[in-house]
Amino acid sequence: MAEELELIPVPTRILTDKDDIIEAIEHYTEGKIGPDDLVCSAESVVAITQGRYVRPEDLEISCLAQLCCRFIPDYGSLASPHGMQSLMNVEGKWRVAFALFAGFVGKIFGQSGLFYKWGGEQTAMIDDVTGTMPPFDKCIVYGPGDPYGMAQKMKDKLGCFGAMIADVNDLKRSRVVGVxxxxxxxxxxxxxxxxPFGNASQKTPICIIKNYRQYQEKNS
Incomplete structure (x- = not known):
């Protein structure tokens, strides 16, 4: 009889850039992972352990960032001057400005998503302040570096069927960052x-999907 699919959030302490994400996952999931399971981690936690964050007060805000952020919906991480400047610092200010303009023109002609397509990989991955767990809710957090390579290292170390780094929020958005x-x-x-991730007071940035191998085989 096939084993039942089950999602198990895993609580941890607050993880920082002093931690190794794979060692932390191994510690907090000890005895819980089987060979058919999929281990998932929230992207922001992986990025934090890599030191991929910046404090807003350390950013020098340009006039271009102040202008461009006005064209982002209020709920977006790039809607603040600090969020926009952090993106420009890693992807290039003119690239971001061009992508924003292209996205605006594309929408006129019924084509969406050009800003996120041409603005660089961090365009969809940056979390502005309050976007992640304390005390890093006072920071702007970038997406993790080498997420696919990191997911593969997680799988090899943990002995599970697979590993995934995901960007999930309460607005019913779930996106693969690395697998x-x-x-x-x-x-x-x-x-x-x-x-199932809890990046705030829940402190459950890891989730095990039990018996995922059978689920994938059944739904392939």
Missing amino acids: SSGVKGELAAKLLIDN
């Missing part, structure tokens, strides 16, 4: 749509 070989990321991402 190990053999895992169908989009299929797995749908299982996280109700956001």
